[in-house]
Amino acid sequence: MRRLAERLKGRSFDxxxxxxxxxxxxxxxxxxxxxxxxxxxxxxATRKAYDGWSVQVLPTSYLVDxxxxxxxxxxxxxxxxxxxxxxxxxxxxxxxxxxxxxxxR
Numbered sequence: 001m002r003r004l005a006e007r008l009k010g011r012s013f014d015x016x017x018x019x020x021x022x023x024x025x026x027x028x029x030x031x032x033x034x035x036x037x038x039x040x041x042x043x044x045a046t047r048k049a050y051d052g053w054s055v056q057v058l059p060t061s062y063l064v065d066x067x068x069x070x071x072x073x074x075x076x077x078x079x080x081x082x083x084x085x086x087x088x089x090x091x092x093x094x095x096x097x098x099x100x101x102x103x104x105r
Contacts, residue, residue, distance in 0.1 A: 003081025004089075005039050011093060015039040019048035020058060063092060 005015050016039060020028050023045055031037065044050055053062070056075075063072035072088045079085065 001039070001080045004085060005037075005071060005084055007081065007086060008089065012096065013089065015092060015099065016042060018042040018044055018049055020044045020047050022057070031046075065092060 001015060001017060008015075017037070020039060021044070024043055027041065027043055031041070032045075042049060053060075059077060059079055061074045062070050065071050071092055
């Protein structure tokens with residue numbers, strides 16, 4: 001996810017990591033190992049967000065558009081710095097950019 005954030009820096013794109021079911025101490029230990037990240041990490045120790053999105057398998061990832069609609073989802077591992085993820089995101093960003101130009105903004 002860090003590589004993805006770096007590749008999309010400056011674009012109209014926000015990245016949020018959600019950790020389900022683990023406590024703050026364990027997450028901070030993990031972040032201490034991998035180093036700091038420049039995107040928010042939601043600590044969902046009670047799994048409220050996890051349940052709200054009806055997640056069945058971890059990891060599960062979603063791309064959500066500006067209207068709050070899920071536009072792309074992956075159950076299982078995904079290389080967020082890879083071409084598959086980047087292509088999906090760039091496709092959505094291109095749609096958004098085209099819609100904004102069509103509205104004359």
